[in-house]
Amino acid sequence: MPAPTITDVRAIMTSPGSGSLQKRLIVVKVETSEPGLYGVGCATFTQRHRPVASVVDDFLRPLLVGRDPRRIEDIWQTIHVNAYWRSGPVMNNALSGVDMALWDIKGKLAGMPVYELLGGKCREAAAVYRHADGSCPTEVEDNVRKYVEQGYGHVRVQMGGYGGRATPTQALESSLTGAHFDPAAYFRGVLTVFEHIRSTVGFEVELLHDVHERLVPIEAVRLAKEVEPFRLFFLEDLLPPEHIEWFAMARKQCTTPLAMGELFVNANEWKPLVEGRLIDFIRCHISDIGGLTPAKKLGTVCEHFGIRTAWHGPGDVSPVGHVANLHLDVSSPNFGIQEFAGFSEIEQEMFPGCPEVRNGYLYLNDKPGLGIDIDEDLAAKYPCPDGVLDWTQARTPDGTIVYP
Ligand code: MG
Secondary structure, eight states: OOOEEEEEEEEEEEOOOOOOGGGEHHHHEEESSSTTTTTEEOOOOGHHHHHHHHHIIIIIIIHTTOOOOOOOOHHHHHHHHHTTTTOHHHHHHHHHHHHHHHHHHHHHTTSHHHHHHHTSSSSSSSEEEEHHHHHHHHHHHHHHHHHHHHSEEEEEEOTTTTTTSSSOOOOOOOOSSSSSOHHHHHHHHHHHHHHHHHHHHHHSEEEEEEEEEHHHHHHHHHHHHTTTGGGGGGEEEEGGGGGGHHHHHHHHHHOOOOOOOOOOOSSHHHHHHHHOOOOOOOOOOOHHSSSHHHHHHHHHHTTTTTEEEEEOTTTOHHHHHHHHHHHHHHOOOOOOOOOOOOOHHHHHHHHHTTTTTEEEEEEEOOOOSSOOOOHHHHHSSOOOOOOSHHHOOEEOOOOOOOEE
16 A cells, blocks of 8 residues: 555634533544544633634645654654644644544554553543532432433532522622632532531442632642542542642642543643642643643553543543543553543534443444544534623632632
């Protein structure tokens, strides 16, 4: 076979079913000179979808057409430095879309699933966790039980979403747009809900919680200390990336396992946390760090520091991105847990090859490459809406805007 070449690179934008601002997905398709040989990759940056598509269509396509798609590392490094300024979520997502598509192509060329190219399976499937929420402790309990009955061994517990937003806040003479929350009420609510769940459901189910950067650093450290008796599987995003130095203080105060990384976009952000053994789970958003190539390297570095993986898997990742997470999960010895939001019927139809969840485990289909595709005609029927996000305008009771 003559060396294949890249003939086209393009971004596909779609918002399956909901037409939601929070479900604007971007998938990159890389086509080659070999008839029928192409790959797909996730480049989803829901909050800024059009700039990612522009980088793919206007800059990466002319850079890549004519190149050999088998040279993944060379192409990754080329894209990474081509704009001179590096990283950032727009550039990294565009890069990720191409990178995952090239791994998909390499797997198809080899006749093997991507996990085989990463070293082969070291487990049959990935344990996943689901999100249980509610407006009061008993409603949260009902939702935790619902997942436990479905076979899940790990459940994330929130009450009133991030920052406990359902909690009433003080009256403020203002009409500022945003998601208002009260950090002090949120703190009390976390302790109340975990006390309730542990005393009713017990300790056999693994519980997780996402602080979502909603506390000032010293309060965050205090929360990590006070939830220690509830034996969390992990406490997530206790601090924002801007305050990672405070992790050292949390470590000195308690043994609550800490997870961090979904907002990271370059290696300088995770290096001090990993080498200092200040976290227990790395949970980068794979497309936001540039795809499978850097994620595989990051996972391996973490393995040698006793840190497990928990790649970010929210609802606003395309099924292609979820599948990329899974190929890493099943082939990484230091896999910890996989976040999973479930797939809607329309997503399963639009993305043939979606993995299946059974008894709390997510299973790949074992087809060559990533094992997933996109129905472009169907995707075109669900265009991405434009609009302004409300939930990222988080405000404290006096109206101050804070990290969302
Ligand atoms: Mg999170």
